[in-house]
Amino acid sequence: MQTTRGFKITPDIRREIERIVDERIREVHVIREDFSELKAIVRELLESQKQSETRLTSIERTIEKLALAQKSTQETIGELAQAQKQAEVRLTRVEKAVEELAQAQKQTEQEIAKLTGAIREVRHELGGLSRSVSYAFENEAFRMLPVLLKNKYSLQIIEKFIRAEIAGKEINIFGRAKKDGQEVLIVGEAKLRLDDRKDKIDDIFDEIDEKVEAVRKEYGAVPIVRILVTHFATKAILKKAQERGIIVIQSFEW
Numbered sequence: 001m002q003t004t005r006g007f008k009i010t011p012d013i014r015r016e017i018e019r020i021v022d023e024r025i026r027e028v029h030v031i032r033e034d035f036s037e038l039k040a041i042v043r044e045l046l047e048s049q050k051q052s053e054t055r056l057t058s059i060e061r062t063i064e065k066l067a068l069a070q071k072s073t074q075e076t077i078g079e080l081a082q083a084q085k086q087a088e089v090r091l092t093r094v095e096k097a098v099e100e101l102a103q104a105q106k107q108t109e110q111e112i113a114k115l116t117g118a119i120r121e122v123r124h125e126l127g128g129l130s131r132s133v134s135y136a137f138e139n140e141a142f143r144m145l146p147v148l149l150k151n152k153y154s155l156q157i158i159e160k161f162i163r164a165e166i167a168g169k170e171i172n173i174f175g176r177a178k179k180d181g182q183e184v185l186i187v188g189e190a191k192l193r194l195d196d197r198k199d200k201i202d203d204i205f206d207e208i209d210e211k212v213e214a215v216r217k218e219y220g221a222v223p224i225v226r227i228l229v230t231h232f233a234t235k236a237i238l239k240k241a242q243e244r245g246i247i248v249i250q251s252f253e254w
Helices: 010-155 198-219 235-243
Strands: 156-166 168-179 182-191 226-231 247-250
Touching: 010 156, 010 168, 010 226, 010 247, 156 182, 156 198, 168 198, 168 226, 182 198, 198 226, 198 235, 198 247, 235 247
Parallel strands: 182 226, 226 247
Antiparallel strands: 156 168, 168 182
């Protein structure tokens, strides 16, 4: 084979050309394969980048939500702190009020103790006064009864009236008398005021009967006249006394 210029390609030159061409073809093939691989890598990188951006966007949204939640939490904590502060203020007030109440209670108890003591003294004095009045009333009865019993009930007193304790019972008015020539004992009770409630009337008359029984234990089967001396007796008391055989004498009668 010859060129237009008369250049002759020898077999050696031809082989060299073929070698060079083959080498170039191989280089080009390798470059294309590398380029295709590079494109694939780039696509993967782009996809990874896209996924990263998506994840980053999700993370940013999560961070934003967390920031909002943190802000809300801080606000809640602030509100709780304020409420706690107010609660502490109220608690301090309550504690102060309780302390004041305790002090007032203590003072009240002291006043009650004083008042109780004063009432006890008043009761003691009233008790003493009541006893003094009762004794004075009994003493007056001792002086006035003999004449009244003689004139109204034909009882002649032969032994002055006394107060006596007989068989464990206190007898307000105790004395001896004669009626129709027969000796009798007089057992009496003096009451400044009579409660005309039925149960109280019965209690008073039962008390006289108990004292009569005590006298009988001491003196035997001696006739006993029972009397009840008072300032005033209602019709109900007078009726009940008559039913039970008790003489009621009112102070205005003497």
